[in-house]
Amino acid sequence: MKKLLVSSLTTAITAAGLSMMPVQSAMADKIALVVSTLNNPFFVSLQQGAKDKAAELGHELIVLDSSNDAARELSNVEDALSRGVDLLLVNPTDSDAVVSSVRTANARNVPVVTLDRSANGGRIAAHVASDNVAGGELAGSFIAEKLGGEGKVVQLEGVAGASATRDRGEGFLKAIEGHSDISLIASQPANFNRTQGLNVMENLLQAHPEVNAVFAQNDEMALGAQRALQAAGKDILLVGFDGTDEGIKAVQAGKMDATIAQQPSLIGSLGVEVADKLLKGEDVDKTTDVPLKLITE
Known part of the structure; x- marks a missing residue:
């Protein structure tokens, strides 16, 4: 018309x-x-x-x-x-x-x-969209490799109900479930938010001081978790998701071990x-x- x-x-x-x-x-x-x-x-x-x-x-x-x-x-x-x-x-x-x-x-x-x-x-x-299941699996495989196939991990989840949260979590679990000596000891939402990532990570460290690795379903939560880990004097494996400018800079500076880069x-x-x-x-x-x-x- x-x-x-x-x-x-x-x-x-x-x-x-x-x-x-x-x-x-x-x-x-x-x-x-x-x-x-x-x-x-x-x-x-x-x-x-x-x-x-x-x-x-x-x-x-x-x-x-x-x-x-x-x-x-x-x-x-x-x-x-x-x-x-x-x-x-x-x-x-x-x-x-x-x-x-x-x-x-x-x-x-x-x-x-x-x-x-x-x-x-x-x-x-x-x-x-990016294939979030494949991205979560990529993160899980990287963590499993770096841990040598054994260790205790925690996951910071995104917004409940968002497909990205579900799919990234599905891929991550698929990767680590292939390693019987890797256990997911906690998985809690921090809503893709940096401040909540910091707060949730602080609580998880108190409940699970033995944790060996953290997967955050986005870089904002990972950056919040990094602050909590630094404050607690913990040097453990940390992987984010999104590949934001700040997330990539944190990887380059050695503050994060990896991020799964999307192209927003x-x-x-x-x-x-x-x-x-x-x-x-x-x-x-x-x-x-x-x-x-x-x-x-």
Whole structure:
């Protein structure tokens, strides 16, 4: 419909000898990016990647921050739909809670593309993310190798209900369960938050001073855990996830042993590329995998 309208306008405006520039701008597709939180460098990078690609492809991008609140996420989606967006990019706060938001968009026939975390219901046009199960398994295998196949480990989990939390944990457990002399002695949520990572790690060290390794499901929690380990005078194996700038610097400085690097900017960029194809009526893959890699000193 937009192409027919632009074609008619082009004919009329060309006949009048006027410029098409204002009309092209007015007819730009409008995309909303509803992001779980911008109080995390990973999602700030994801947002920037989406912004850069939207500008390159000539789309208007609206960014709405859910502040890790599912109710606010739904409100953001309703706000975006009221603004007449053509497509919705969603980085869910929670894979179950986001279903209401997805179905709200479905009812308005607005395509939904999920980024980094999936949705457990509703119609999703496409999903762009790293393979979090493979990433968790990569972390577990690294820890198992460094421990020589035996030791006691703890895990700091992300937000309960988020697909990334579930998938990273699944991969991690799969890797360490292959080693009978490695035991997971504690696994507690710290909600992908640095301060909570610090507090939870302090409590775990008091309860389990014998721990040999820590897997934190993101770099923010790992950096919090590192502070707790340093304060307790503990020099034990520490692995994070995401490959944020600060996380990689900590690995290079010897404060963390490794991080599983995602590419958040690429996730955002590819999300907009997928959106662009959908808006043009082109076929897209249901899932777009973004490569992961192990970063060590």
